[in-house]
Amino acid sequence: MGPNFNDANSLFKFVVQDGNGVKGLVDAGLSKVPHQYIQPPEERIEKQSASSTGLSPIDLSKLDGPDHDKVVEEIIGAAGNLGFFQVVNHGVPLELLESLKESAYSFFGQEPEKKAVYRKGSSPSQNVKYGTSFVPEKEKALEWKDYISMVYTNDDDALSYWPKECREVALEYLRTSLNMVKKILQVLIANLGVAEEDSNKTIDSLIGLKMVNMNYYPKCPNPELTVGVGRHSDLGSLTVLLQDGIGGLYVKLEEDKNGKNQGGWIEIPPINGALVINIGDTLQILSNGKYKSAEHRVRTTSTKSRVSIPIFTIPKPTEKIGPLPQVVERNGLARYREVVFEDYMKNFFGNAHDGKKSLNFAEI
Numbered sequence: 001m002g003p004n005f006n007d008a009n010s011l012f013k014f015v016v017q018d019g020n021g022v023k024g025l026v027d028a029g030l031s032k033v034p035h036q037y038i039q040p041p042e043e044r045i046e047k048q049s050a051s052s053t054g055l056s057p058i059d060l061s062k063l064d065g066p067d068h069d070k071v072v073e074e075i076i077g078a079a080g081n082l083g084f085f086q087v088v089n090h091g092v093p094l095e096l097l098e099s100l101k102e103s104a105y106s107f108f109g110q111e112p113e114k115k116a117v118y119r120k121g122s123s124p125s126q127n128v129k130y131g132t133s134f135v136p137e138k139e140k141a142l143e144w145k146d147y148i149s150m151v152y153t154n155d156d157d158a159l160s161y162w163p164k165e166c167r168e169v170a171l172e173y174l175r176t177s178l179n180m181v182k183k184i185l186q187v188l189i190a191n192l193g194v195a196e197e198d199s200n201k202t203i204d205s206l207i208g209l210k211m212v213n214m215n216y217y218p219k220c221p222n223p224e225l226t227v228g229v230g231r232h233s234d235l236g237s238l239t240v241l242l243q244d245g246i247g248g249l250y251v252k253l254e255e256d257k258n259g260k261n262q263g264g265w266i267e268i269p270p271i272n273g274a275l276v277i278n279i280g281d282t283l284q285i286l287s288n289g290k291y292k293s294a295e296h297r298v299r300t301t302s303t304k305s306r307v308s309i310p311i312f313t314i315p316k317p318t319e320k321i322g323p324l325p326q327v328v329e330r331n332g333l334a335r336y337r338e339v340v341f342e343d344y345m346k347n348f349f350g351n352a353h354d355g356k357k358s359l360n361f362a363e364i
């Protein structure tokens with residue numbers, strides 16, 4: 001037995017509008033997923049179908065030592081191939097990573113009314129939003145995920161308006177991660193030919209907007225029919241992601257010209273103490289396609305809930321983003337046009353996840 005949703009609207013109202021989320025459904029004792037969550041066969045995720053990455057994490061502390069050049073090569077290689085890599089010795093304290101996961105559980109573990117306060121339209125701050133799935137109004141099938149999203153403007157705002165269950169840790173996570181993000185971006189943009197004296201300005205424009213999310217994927221009675229997050233690429237420059245030990249994050253291999261990689265999926269395995277870094281659309285555009293904004297997705301499981309905590313670094317809405325002239329000069333042809341980032345964002349958040357289609361908006 002479980003809750004009964006007699007018509008299509010009652011489920012949508014319960015989960016989305018009333019803010020009960022997927023967690024509310026599961027807590028009500030659901031024994032099979034409602035049809036609104038059933039993905040078409042081509043979007044379902046088979047656990048066995050992915051291989052694990054043999055790639056070892058990159059040791060960022062070595063950027064400051066004799067192995068500097070080797071680490072630079074590793075970062076550039078990963079950004080240009082898979083678009084995903086993991087890092088250790090990243091400067092974000094390991095105890096903080098544990099506190100972050102705990103604080104995600106304390107936020108999502110609250111009564112629905114406490115979370116629903118942060119629903120769009122009722123949230124005390126425009127910068128804080130609790131929701132479920134990605135764009136529920138537009139999706140053919142909903143994603144099995146609840147989230148809280150916190151946009152950073154300044155410390156005072158964050159400490160006043162971000163949920164108290166997670167505000168301090170999320171802020172410290174952002175602060176310590178940004179140092180690392182800047183170091184990685186420095187490596188990536190130097191390799192694109194940006195002169196050292198212009199480097200800080202370029203980095204600032206790439207990380208003008210910062211957002212910390214906490215994703216909660218409740219356990220699911222039918223993981224074979226659902227997705228936690230559907231196929232997508234991230235919008236911004238770099239994403240930093242903390243995942244717990246459950247696993248289920250998959251990245252798509254690009255099909256290469258020789259047809260060698262058939263576009264299979266590989267899992268980014270959980271590594272205790274590591275952080276996942278991935279390239280977003282902005283860096284793919286800026287680099288004229290040299291760096292890959294990788295398509296990725298998340299599986300659900302029937303045994304345990306999963307949490308993940310991404311930081312998205314994104315240009316400010318007023319920023320203009322296009323391929324760097326230095327890179328176009330080398331390539332001979334610009335693959336993307338210059339876009340005002342606000343327009344790019346509107347298109348991104350106005351459509352359901354659909355692989356790398358978001359990039360079409362800037363493609364020439």
Ligand SMILES: O=C(O)CCC(=O)C(=O)O
Nearest residue numbers: 215229243249298308310
């Ligand atoms: O949960 C994850 O591991 C990834 C989540 C994700 O891709 C996202 O929030 O953009």
Ligand SMILES: [Fe+2]
Nearest residue numbers: 232233234296
């Ligand atoms: Fe993502």
